[in-house]
Amino acid sequence: xxxxxxxxxxxxxxxxxxxxxxxxxxxxxxxxxxxxxxxxxxxxxxxxxxxxxxxxxxxxxxxxxxxxxxxxxxxxxxxxxxxxxxxxxxxxxxxxxxxxxxxxxxxxxxxxxxxxxxxxxxxxxxxxxxxxxxxxxxxxxxxxxxxxxxxxxxxxxxx
Amino acid sequence: xxxxxxxxxxxxxxxxxxxxxxxxxxxxxxxxxxxxxxxxxxxxxxxxxxxxxxxxxxxxxxxxxxxxxxxxxxxxxxxxxxxxxxxxxxxxxxxxxxxxxxxxxxxxxxxxxxxxxxxxxxxxxxxxxxxxxxxxxxxxxxxxxxxxxxxxxxxxxxxxxxxxxxxxxxxxxxxxxxxxxxxxxxxxxxxxxxxxxxxxxxxxxxxxxxxxxxxxxxxxxxxxxxxxxxxxxxxxxxxxxxxxxxxxxxxxxxxxxxxxxxxxxxxxxxxxxxxxxxxxxxxxxxxxxxxxxxxxxxxxxxxxxxxxxxxxxxxxxxxxxxxxxxxxxxxxxxxxxxxxxxxxxxxxxxxxxxxxxxxxxxxxxxxxxxxxxxxxxxxxxxxxxxxxxxxxxxxxxxx
Numbered sequence: 072x073x074x075x076x077x078x079x080x081x082x083x084x085x086x087x088x089x090x091x092x093x094x095x096x097x098x099x100x101x102x103x104x105x106x107x108x109x110x111x112x113x114x115x116x117x118x119x120x121x122x123x124x125x126x127x128x129x130x131x132x133x134x135x136x137x138x139x140x141x142x143x144x145x146x147x148x149x150x151x152x153x154x155x156x157x158x159x160x161x162x163x164x165x166x167x168x169x170x171x172x173x174x175x176x177x178x179x180x181x182x183x184x185x186x187x188x189x190x191x192x193x194x195x196x197x198x199x200x201x202x203x204x205x206x207x208x209x210x211x212x213x214x215x216x217x218x219x220x221x222x223x224x225x226x227x228x229x230x
Numbered sequence: 231x232x233x234x235x236x237x238x239x240x241x242x243x244x245x246x247x248x249x250x251x252x253x254x255x256x257x258x259x260x261x262x263x264x265x266x267x268x269x270x271x272x273x274x275x276x277x278x279x280x281x282x283x284x285x286x287x288x289x290x291x292x293x294x295x296x297x298x299x300x301x302x303x304x305x306x307x308x309x310x311x312x313x314x315x316x317x318x319x320x321x322x323x324x325x326x327x328x329x330x331x332x333x334x335x336x337x338x339x340x341x342x343x344x345x346x347x348x349x350x351x352x353x354x355x356x357x358x359x360x361x362x363x364x365x366x367x368x369x370x371x372x373x374x375x376x377x378x379x380x381x382x383x384x385x386x387x388x389x390x391x392x393x394x395x396x397x398x399x400x401x402x403x404x405x406x407x408x409x410x411x412x413x414x415x416x417x418x419x420x421x422x423x424x425x426x427x428x429x430x431x432x433x434x435x436x437x438x439x440x441x442x443x444x445x446x447x448x449x450x451x452x453x454x455x456x457x458x459x460x461x462x463x464x465x466x467x468x469x470x471x472x473x474x475x476x477x478x479x480x481x482x483x484x485x486x487x488x489x490x491x492x493x494x495x496x497x498x499x500x501x502x503x504x505x506x507x508x509x510x511x512x513x514x515x516x517x518x519x520x521x522x523x524x525x526x527x528x529x530x531x532x533x534x535x536x537x538x539x540x541x542x543x544x545x546x547x548x549x550x551x552x553x554x555x556x557x558x559x560x561x562x563x564x565x566x567x568x569x570x571x572x573x574x575x576x577x578x579x580x581x582x583x584x585x586x587x588x589x590x591x592x593x594x595x596x597x598x599x600x601x602x603x604x605x606x607x608x609x610x611x612x613x614x615x616x617x618x619x620x621x622x623x624x625x626x627x628x629x
Contacts, residue, residue: 078528089605092535093528223273228253228266228578230356230405 075104076113081214083117122217123209130177132161132206133184136170137192138199147171150197159187170202181205244360248584252568256578263607265595266578268405270470270551272525274507275518278469281510282503294502296494297486298326298478302505305512306478310463314437314448316456318480325486326500326508327493330435330464330477331357334399337431337460337479338365340488341397349390350399351382353406353554353585353592355433358399368394373588376556379545380409384418391426398428400449403436403549406585406594410440410548413447420452430459435477436550438468438519441527444548450480457482460489467551468519469511474504526551529597529604536608537595540615551598554582558591560618568593574617575610 074094078085087098087105094101108114121128139150147165151172155163162175174192178184188201209217234242249266256262273279297303300321307320318324327333334357338348344366350358352371362369372390374380382400398419402411411419423430430449437446450459464477479489493499511518530553534546537555544555557567564581571577580596582589597604 074524074528077524089532089601092532093601095531095535225267225269225271226253227256227262227264228249228580229268230247230249230584 075101076108079105079114079117120213120215122212124217129179131179131181131184133176133178134204134206135174135176135188135192136202136204137172137174138201139171140197140199141171142197150195153195154192157187157191159184159191240363240366244363247356248565249356249580252565252578252580252584255569256572259572259576262572262576262578263599263603263610264578265597265599265604265607266580267596267598268552269472270467270522270598271600272470272522274470274474275511275515277514278471278507278511278518282474282507285503285506290502290506292502294326294499294505296490296499297324298500299502299505299509302326302509302512305509306480309512310461310480314434314446314461315451316448316461316480318461319483322483323480323486325479325490325493326505327464327477327479328497328500329466329475330433330462332493332497333460333462333464333477333479333489334358334431334433335361335365336489336492337462337481337485338362338367338397339492340485341365341429341431342367343396345394346396347392347394348397348399349387349395349428351380351401351404352587353380353404353582353589354399355401355405356584358401359586367397370395371586371588373586374407374409375588376543376545376554376592379547380404380407380554381411381415382419383415384422387419387422391422391428395426395428397431398423399431399433401433401435403440403446403547405436405550406552406580406582406589407554408547408550408552410444410446413452416447416449417452420449420455423458424454428458430455431462432459433462435462435464435467437463439523439526439551440549441523441530442546442548446549460485465508465511468522469508469515470518470522471504471507471511474501474507476500476504476508526597529599529601532601533595533597533604533608536612540608540612542611542615551596553595553597554589554592555595556591557593560615561622562618564590564593570618571611571614575614577607577610577614 087102090101091098141147151165159176160174161177164173166173176184193201303324304320306324307318311317338361342365347368347370348362349370351374359369370390372386374382432449440446449455450461460479460481462479465471533553537544541559542555542557544553547553564583568579568581580594582592
């Protein structure tokens with residue numbers, strides 16, 4: 072991966088000035104490159120990584136395995152895109168193995184999610200079955216450990 | 231006999247490490263940002279720690295062969311052949327040690343007769359001079375200079391060679407300067423070593439950490455050098471495994487055999503848990519090394535530019551995780567600079583003089599510390615430089 076993309080994917084809030092220092096470049100050049108990456112769609116957005124235990128978020132997250140019937144001409148794409156467009160759907164992936172789509176859905180309550188599945192998801196023509204799992208606890212989010220071991224202290228000065 | 235008189239003369243003659251005094255002051259203070267640490271800030275990658283746990287679970291808690299576990303020695307031989315282009319026989323030409331520090335001690339004790347001279351470039355790692363003295367050798371330092379980016383030139387080496395010279399110690403990439411040598415420069419050194427029949431102890435502990443796409447070359451790989459070189463390396467820096475204490479030596483069988491004799495009676499073998507972890511590092515750690523190298527490189531870029539902007543000149547080192555800026559423009563000597571900076575701004579750097587007299591006028595800043603801390607430290611250092619200049623100005627005016 073591009074060094075700039077790597078830096079941004081870990082710390083999207085790093086200032087242009089600091090990025091330039093790390094990349095041995097200038098703030099103006101870095102800014103221009105970021106604009107290019109945004110314009111060509113390489114960078115789709117910037118998000119904070121939250122710890123649901125800390126933010127006391129009441130949101131419920133479910134992971135749904137969906138089996139669908141592929142269509143002639145379009146395969147899985149048309150149905151997958153249709154599902155992905157729902158605001159409730161946080162992520163949607165085509166999978167190999169025992170089911171076809173992995174859909175991550177966020178909702179205010181178990182009820183809201185089951186309603187979404189029963190009324191929206193399952194009723195779409197071509198959906199064969201769903202299996203829903205609810206998240207109980209988060210240990211790691213996007214490469215960030217949410218439960219940190221106490222850090223061992225290094226000696227303050229070492230040869 | 232007083233307590234002092236009980237101490238052997240060659241031990242009594244060794245000075246306290248300059249780093250140790252400084253360490254004690256730093257330790258007595260709170261909220262210090264330390265750029266004085268010569269070990270990675272990364273935790274050992276989890277799969278390596280997990281391999282150590284697994285090893286314990288399997289009950290691998292006995293001794294290994296004095297030389298090290300056969301699996302690890304073979305993996306080391308393969309790794310050295312692949313990355314450094316030198317072939318060693320895993321069974322007989324590799325010795326696993328307790329860190330490179332032990333390997334240096336073994337090599338010197340195996341090679342030196344009392345009075346033999348050992349050449350080494352300076353500023354250098356703190357143990358070189360005392361280790362030579364402890365092995366009854368005579369340390370002969372060769373000062374290197376900021377104008378040469380602290381490289382060791384053949385001209386400077388030639389000036390110090392005498393009929394008593396037996397060993398040349400090399401450490402590139404270098405702690406504390408970050409200096410590296412090109413292949414051509416190494417060839418010139420190698421030619422002198424062959425001409426004067428010197429044995430080379432090459433400490434390549436930082437050799438995975440070279441930047442800007444530059445390629446590390448080991449002197450052991452140059453023609454005529456394998457038979458006169460003890461190649462030392464370990465896991466501490468590249469794999470962030472300092473506390474595991476695993477290093478190794480690769481050399482012709484007679485030299486390894488001699489080193490093994492000392493190791494066998496002094497240490498017996500390196501800890502097996504740590505050896506098993508080291509094997510995992512060689513087998514599956516390449517990705518971790520790439521990741522850490524990339525991170526170090528960006529920190530280096532950051533710190534080099536910041537230092538130069540505040541008027542503390544330093545070249546862009548191509549290796550290790552140290553920069554060695556020139557602080558003479560502040561009018562302060564290295565220890566004074568470090569102490570005042572620590573007291574005024576709670577930032578710890580190591581005075582260049584801790585690495586030998588030729589480090590005078592310089593400080594060592596380690597970038598094995600997270601970027602947020604580095605940023606904060608650079609801000610405080612810049613303030614310190616400005617305030618020091620202001621104070622000098624006032625002194626001059628009032629004088």
